[in-house]
Amino acid sequence: MSRYAGGDANAFDVLYGRHKDASYRYFLRQLPEAAAADCHQTLWLNLIRARTRYQPTAPFRAYLFHLAHNVLTDQHRRSGRNPLTLVGTDTDGDPVRPDDLCGADDPAATLVRNRQAVRLMTLIRALPAAQRDALLLRAEAGLSIQEIADITRTSAEGIKSRLRYALRRLRAEFTDD
Amino acid sequence: MTDQDDQSWFDGLYQTGPQDKPPPDLDTRIRAAAREPAPGRAPRHYARWAAAAAVVLAAAVLLRLPPDAGSAYHGVAVETDRPESAPVAPPAMITPVETASRESARAGADLRASVPSTPAEASASAGLMRAKAGDDAERPAPERAAPAKQIADSMPAPPDAPAQALGALATNGTAGRCATLHVPVDGVNHPAEVCIDGDQLRVTLVNAACPPLTVALSASAHDSGPAGGQEIPSGPDSRALLPDRGMPVCVTGTWDYEPLPEQPTRPLTRP
Numbered sequence: 482m483s484r485y486a487g488g489d490a491n492a493f494d495v496l497y498g499r500h501k502d503a504s505y506r507y508f509l510r511q512l513p514e515a516a517a518a519d520c521h522q523t524l525w526l527n528l529i530r531a532r533t534r535y536q537p538t539a540p541f542r543a544y545l546f547h548l549a550h551n552v553l554t555d556q557h558r559r560s561g562r563n564p565l566t567l568v569g570t571d572t573d574g575d576p577v578r579p580d581d582l583c584g585a586d587d588p589a590a591t592l593v594r595n596r597q598a599v600r601l602m603t604l605i606r607a608l609p610a611a612q613r614d615a616l617l618l619r620a621e622a623g624l625s626i627q628e629i630a631d632i633t634r635t636s637a638e639g640i641k642s643r644l645r646y647a648l649r650r651l652r653a654e655f656t657d658d
Numbered sequence: 659m660t661d662q663d664d665q666s667w668f669d670g671l672y673q674t675g676p677q678d679k680p681p682p683d684l685d686t687r688i689r690a691a692a693r694e695p696a697p698g699r700a701p702r703h704y705a706r707w708a709a710a711a712a713v714v715l716a717a718a719v720l721l722r723l724p725p726d727a728g729s730a731y732h733g734v735a736v737e738t739d740r741p742e743s744a745p746v747a748p749p750a751m752i753t754p755v756e757t758a759s760r761e762s763a764r765a766g767a768d769l770r771a772s773v774p775s776t777p778a779e780a781s782a783s784a785g786l787m788r789a790k791a792g793d794d795a796e797r798p799a800p801e802r803a804a805p806a807k808q809i810a811d812s813m814p815a816p817p818d819a820p821a822q823a824l825g826a827l828a829t830n831g832t833a834g835r836c837a838t839l840h841v842p843v844d845g846v847n848h849p850a851e852v853c854i855d856g857d858q859l860r861v862t863l864v865n866a867a868c869p870p871l872t873v874a875l876s877a878s879a880h881d882s883g884p885a886g887g888q889e890i891p892s893g894p895d896s897r898a899l900l901p902d903r904g905m906p907v908c909v910t911g912t913w914d915y916e917p918l919p920e921q922p923t924r925p926l927t928r929p
Contacts, residue, residue, distance in 0.1 A: 595676075597674070598672075
C-alpha cells in the first residue's frame with residue numbers, strides 16, 4: 482500500500498488481487514449480492530481516494546477491513562435495516578450457490594459438503610448483525626480479537642463474547658438440522 | 659464443548675464454503691480507477707483561488723483612501739500628510755480657514771515692502787485674499803487645482819512631520835521650538851515650519867518665497883468659532899494682532915489653532 486501511495490500503480494494490482502475476494506465475501510455474507518458488489522466497489526474506491534493519506538500504522542488487512550466495516554455500517558444506515566437474503570434455492574428449496582464450490586473429487590461428498598457450507602452461510606446471515614460482523618472479520622479478514630475490537634469500537638471482551646455466542650448458536654442450529 | 663471446539667468446527671466448515679469472487683467487470687472498474695491520478699490540489703483549484711485573490715486585491719486598491727485624505731480631530735477636518743502608520747490624535751489642530759492667492763506667493767513678492775498704508779490700499783490688498791474658506795470653495799475646481807499643483811510640484815518631498823509635532827510643541831510650551839509639518843492650502847498640503855515663539859504661532863511655508871507668517875495664539879481658542887477654534891484673520895487685518903512682530907505680508911492662509919483641552923496649563927494670551 483505504501484508503494485501504491487507513493488505512485489506505483491502496479492502495486493495496487495498486487496494489493497487488490499490479494500484481498501479482493503475476502504473483502505467481497507465479507508459484504509456478500511451480510512448483504513444482497515447487488516448491495517455487496519456496490520459496497521465492494523465503494524470500499525476500494527475509498528481506499529484509492531485516501532491513498533495519499535495512508536499511514537502504515539497497522540497491518541494493511543486491518544486497515545482495509547476497518548474501511549469495509551465503515552462501508553457496511555453506512556450501507557445498513559442507508560437501508561435502515563439489516564437485510565437477510567437467500568442466495569438462491571435448488572429444486573428442494575434449499576439455498577445453494579452452484580458456482581465456486583469446493584471439492585470436486587467425490588461428487589457425493591462434495592454435494593454433502595456443499596450443502597453443509599450453504600447451510601452454514603444461511604445460518605450466518607441469520608445471526609445478529611454485531612455477532613455476524615465480528616465473526617466475518619475473524620473468518621474472512623483473519624483479524625485478531627483486539628483488531629476487531631478496535632474496528633468496531635468495542636472492548637476485546639465484548640468481541641470474545643460476541644464470537645462465543647455466535648459460534649454456539651451456529652453449531653446448535655446446524656446440529657439441530 | 660469449549661469455545662475452541664466451536665471455533666475449530668466453524669473454521670473447518672467455513673473453509674468448504676463457496677469461494678465467491680467479485681464480478682470481473684467490477685474488478686476492471688476498480689483497477690481502472692486505481693490508475694487515475696491521485697486526487698488533490700489540481701491546477702484548476704489553484705487558478706480559482708488566484709482569481710479570487712486578484713479580485714479581492716483589486717477591490718482593496720480601488721477602495722483605498724488617498725494617502726492625504728482628511729482626518730478629523732475634534733470634529734474639524736485637518737489635512738495633513740500624516741503617514742497612515744503614524745499615531746492619530748495630536749494634541750493640537752490646524753484648520754485652514756482662508757487662503758490667499760498663490761499668484762502673490764509664486765511671484766515671490768515681498769509684500770512686507772508693500773504694506774498698505776491707506777485704507778484703499780488695504781482694501782485692494784485684502785482683495786487678494788479670500789475672506790473665508792467658503793469663498794475658496796466657490797471657485798471653480800480647475801482654477802484651484804492648477805496653481806495648487808504647480809506649488810505642489812515645486813515642493814520638496816513631504817517630510818514625515820505629522821501635526822502632532824506641533825501639538826507636542828504646544829503641549830510642552832517650549833518657546834522657540836519648531837516643527838516641520840504639513841499645512842493645507844486649498845486642499846493641498848504643503849510642508850511648513852511651524853514654530854511657537856512665546857504666545858505666537860509662526861508658520862513658514864517651505865520653498866515659498868514669502869517671509870514667515872506669524873500669527874498669534876488665541877486665548878479663547880476653546881470657546882469661539884464653530885470649529886471650537888479661534889479664527890485668526892489674515893492679510894493686513896493681522897496687523898492688529900501683531901503690532902510689534904512684523905506684518906504677515908505674504909499670507910497664504912490662516913489657521914485655527916486649538917490646543918487640546920487637557921494640555922496647556924500655560925495661559926494663552928493675546929499679545
